[in-house]
Amino acid sequence: MDENKVVSATLFLLLLLFCFRIPQAQSQQPYVNNKQLDCENNYNVTDGYVCNGVNKSCLSYLTFKSAPPKYNTPPSIAFLLNSTASLIAEANNISDVDPIPADKLVIVPVTCSCSGNGKYYQHNASYSLKSKDETYFSVANNTYEALTTCQALMAQNPYDMRKLVVGLDLLVPLRCACPTSKQMAAGFNYLLSYLVSEGESIEEIGGKFGVDEQSVKDANELTSDLIFYFTNIMVPLRNQPSKIQNAVPPPSPPPPPPAAVVSPSGDGDSSSSKKWVIVGVAVGAALLVLIGVLVLFFCFYRRRRSELPVATPVLVSDTGATKKSSDFANTTDSWSLSSEGVRYAIDSLTVYKFEELQNATNSFSESNKIKGSVYTASFKGDTAAVKILKGDVSGEINILKRINHTNIIRLSGFCVYKGNTYLVYEFAENGSLDNWLHSNKYENSTTLNWKQRVQIAYDVADVLNYLHNYTNPIHIHKNLNCGNVLLDSNFRAKVSNFGLARAMGNEEEGEFQLTRHVIGTKGYMPPEYLENGVITPKMDVFALGVVILELLSGREAIAGDKNENEQLLSASVVEVLLGDNVREKLRAFMDPTLRNEYPFDLAYSMAQIAKRCVARDLNSRPVTADVFITLSKIHSSTLDWDPSDEYERSGFVSQASMER
Numbered sequence: 085m086d087e088n089k090v091v092s093a094t095l096f097l098l099l100l101l102f103c104f105r106i107p108q109a110q111s112q113q114p115y116v117n118n119k120q121l122d123c124e125n126n127y128n129v130t131d132g133y134v135c136n137g138v139n140k141s142c143l144s145y146l147t148f149k150s151a152p153p154k155y156n157t158p159p160s161i162a163f164l165l166n167s168t169a170s171l172i173a174e175a176n177n178i179s180d181v182d183p184i185p186a187d188k189l190v191i192v193p194v195t196c197s198c199s200g201n202g203k204y205y206q207h208n209a210s211y212s213l214k215s216k217d218e219t220y221f222s223v224a225n226n227t228y229e230a231l232t233t234c235q236a237l238m239a240q241n242p243y244d245m246r247k248l249v250v251g252l253d254l255l256v257p258l259r260c261a262c263p264t265s266k267q268m269a270a271g272f273n274y275l276l277s278y279l280v281s282e283g284e285s286i287e288e289i290g291g292k293f294g295v296d297e298q299s300v301k302d303a304n305e306l307t308s309d310l311i312f313y314f315t316n317i318m319v320p321l322r323n324q325p326s327k328i329q330n331a332v333p334p335p336s337p338p339p340p341p342p343a344a345v346v347s348p349s350g351d352g353d354s355s356s357s358k359k360w361v362i363v364g365v366a367v368g369a370a371l372l373v374l375i376g377v378l379v380l381f382f383c384f385y386r387r388r389r390s391e392l393p394v395a396t397p398v399l400v401s402d403t404g405a406t407k408k409s410s411d412f413a414n415t416t417d418s419w420s421l422s423s424e425g426v427r428y429a430i431d432s433l434t435v436y437k438f439e440e441l442q443n444a445t446n447s448f449s450e451s452n453k454i455k456g457s458v459y460t461a462s463f464k465g466d467t468a469a470v471k472i473l474k475g476d477v478s479g480e481i482n483i484l485k486r487i488n489h490t491n492i493i494r495l496s497g498f499c500v501y502k503g504n505t506y507l508v509y510e511f512a513e514n515g516s517l518d519n520w521l522h523s524n525k526y527e528n529s530t531t532l533n534w535k536q537r538v539q540i541a542y543d544v545a546d547v548l549n550y551l552h553n554y555t556n557p558i559h560i561h562k563n564l565n566c567g568n569v570l571l572d573s574n575f576r577a578k579v580s581n582f583g584l585a586r587a588m589g590n591e592e593e594g595e596f597q598l599t600r601h602v603i604g605t606k607g608y609m610p611p612e613y614l615e616n617g618v619i620t621p622k623m624d625v626f627a628l629g630v631v632i633l634e635l636l637s638g639r640e641a642i643a644g645d646k647n648e649n650e651q652l653l654s655a656s657v658v659e660v661l662l663g664d665n666v667r668e669k670l671r672a673f674m675d676p677t678l679r680n681e682y683p684f685d686l687a688y689s690m691a692q693i694a695k696r697c698v699a700r701d702l703n704s705r706p707v708t709a710d711v712f713i714t715l716s717k718i719h720s721s722t723l724d725w726d727p728s729d730e731y732e733r734s735g736f737v738s739q740a741s742m743e744r
């Protein structure tokens with residue numbers, strides 16, 4: 085029978101095609117299918133994606149449907165999935181505090197790593213059980229939206245499924261993976277765990293990310309079109325994803341790999357492989373051009389870099405300034421204002437006679453004393469502050485001369501007299517921040533409100549961002565603390581006391597210095613400085629984190645007795661933000677004088693960024709520019725916030741948390 089022959093020939097051909105395709109599908113990750121519903125049985129595929137990628141650890145992406153009321157803001161989703169609010173906000177082009185509409189799919193960047201036994205890729209999160217109705221299945225499917233499976237939860241938690249109780253902390257292994265060598269060869273650099281919605285097809289899912297259907301199928305070892313609602317499917321990505329497009333057709337279809345092209349006319353294979361060759365040649369040519377451009381650029385850049393130090397006029401000998409500013413603290417008796425220092429200082433600063441200062445300060449009377457060796461002075465009706473310092477302070481003078489920022493206290497002049505240097509600064513009417521946060525506690529006088537606190541944090545971050553990124557050479561304050569943050573009449577911050585500040589050379593890796601002379605303020609100094617004398621801008625980031633924590637909590641950087649039971653504020657925030665009942669713990673942490681008149685979500689974001697700033701490992705701390713960006717977002721959200729809203733909301737919140 086002819087018909088039979090044709091059919092069997094077609095079948096044979098199909099089989100051949102199929103066999104040829106198999107190598108392509110190999111060593112990817114099998115689709116979880118519907119096996120995740122069958123909690124009683126363990127399948128290999130439900131335990132996780134196999135560790136078969138090129139890298140043992142990589143950046144990967146999860147998707148999560150916004151689930152009000154609990155998990156619908158970047159901070160709350162980051163908390164659930166152990167990601168970072170600012171990264172979520174960035175990946176989705178949304179604000180990092182505003183609620184996300186229900187059911188909107190959000191991209192969540194996470195680090196994906198091979199688990200302890202090296203078998204499965206996963207990203208660890210932790211979840212503490214909140215109600216007696218929760219099961220491994222409900223946590224996997226409902227809370228974590230199928231990003232994990234009941235089988236994987238059971239495999240990695242020691243608790244019997246019938247013995248789950250409220251408060252138990254579960255390790256939640258979230259499904260993720262790193263690309264295999266095949267995928268990388270095809271140009272895919274990231275994998276995204278996508279949550280399938282009702283009625284979606286593989287083609288549609290691929291379309292959302294500009295990936296063709298076949299690549300998605302290959303990534304999941306799928307041979308049919310059958311996928312299930314509310315399961316996870318792996319989508320390979322060429323680039324980091326921007327927010328999920330709702331439109332199905334990708335903006336510019338990427339070059340499809342050969343297997344993907346099944347042209348409707350049926351003569352698919354030969355023409356598509358030709359196409360592939362052409363594409364390959366084109367890509368090769370483009371690469372060559374790109375490499376050429378890069379090489380040119382690199383050479384040019386190198387030249388510019390090596391020219392730089394010559395080209396930029398350096399006003400003051402940096403090394404001199406650096407050495408002196410760091411050493412001045414212990415050179416108490418042998419002082420000398422270096423001639424260089426005087427020369428440059430004289431250019432722009434007023435040089436006062438000692439008698440002028442005496443007149444202006446009532447001979448440094450007690451009534452003019454502000455604090456320590458700082459006095460108020462009145463020069464022809466203008467108020468200023470005069471600080472008396474011993475020894476050579478040319479370092480501070482030179483630094484303050486070179487930098488100029490509205491939130492840095494301005495040095496207007498100085499006087500050298502009998503071994504002391506008198507520095508004359510602009511006057512900050514409201515004194516130092518620590519007085520506002522720590523001293524007025526028990527008087528019923530005015531305290532700083534939420535908006536003022538956010539403004540201060542923002543101003544200080546602005547200063548650090550300026551010092552670390554916009555001065556040449558860059559500067560490190562090295563002694564940022566609440567006592568050195570002064571407040572003007574509008575409660576805008578003025579950062580002061582640059583006595584320990586350092587200029588960092590602008591050599592190639594000029595962001596790193598070592599010292600054996602560790603000085604600073606306890607509670608604000610990061611571990612790497614205390615232990616090894618490492619000086620980097622991250623040192624100021626740490627101190628900023630502590631200042632933010634003081635602004636939030638009203639507590640001091642160090643609590644408890646001098647020697648025993650010393651409590652570092654930088655350490656206590658970790659407990660507040662970790663584990664369960666974060667809401668209640670954070671409320672308790674906040675300064676009681678704020679009387680709940682603050683937007684909780686913003687406070688949470690502030691606490692999060694502060695926590696990152698005070699990370700023990702300096703590499704885990706964000707760079708100054710990132711802190712500044714986050715704080716500017718919080719700052720602008722705060723400007724829109726109306727305190728009268730908060731009463732109702734806080735009432736609602738405490739009610740909601742009672743129900744848990």
Ligand SMILES: *[C@@H]1O[C@H](CO)[C@@H](O)[C@H](O)[C@H]1NC(C)=O
Nearest residue numbers: 125126127128129130131134
């Ligand atoms: C899981 O995989 C192992 C080999 O890796 C195999 O021996 C075992 O039978 C598989 N189990 C199931 C349930 O498929």
Ligand SMILES: *[C@@H]1O[C@H](CO)[C@@H](O)[C@H](O)[C@H]1NC(C)=O
Nearest residue numbers: 138139141142143263273274
């Ligand atoms: C894998 O690791 C190498 C270096 O070890 C890195 O250059 C590359 O970007 C990594 N690939 C992925 C996908 O993370």
Ligand SMILES: *[C@@H]1O[C@H](CO)[C@@H](O)[C@H](O)[C@H]1NC(C)=O
Nearest residue numbers: 175176177178179326327328
């Ligand atoms: C991000 O959102 C802003 C407005 O919310 C818009 O102007 C901008 O174009 C968006 N960027 C991207 C890459 O979508």
Ligand SMILES: *[C@@H]1O[C@H](CO)[C@@H](O)[C@H](O)[C@H]1NC(C)=O
Nearest residue numbers: 197198199200201206208255
């Ligand atoms: C996740 O947790 C498991 C079990 O504790 C551990 O073996 C694994 O190394 C962890 N992975 C990461 C990336 O921390």
Ligand SMILES: *[C@@H]1O[C@H](CO)[C@@H](O)[C@H](O)[C@H]1NC(C)=O
Nearest residue numbers: 166194195196207208209210
């Ligand atoms: C959160 O993820 C990081 C890796 O990104 C991991 O080291 C850490 O252990 C995770 N935290 C929890 C609570 O699992």
Ligand SMILES: *[C@@H]1O[C@H](CO)[C@@H](O)[C@H](O)[C@H]1NC(C)=O
Nearest residue numbers: 121224225226227229230314
């Ligand atoms: C899994 O969770 C989703 C969302 O909560 C729900 O729609 C679905 O019915 C759940 N699946 C099962 C089998 O309960």
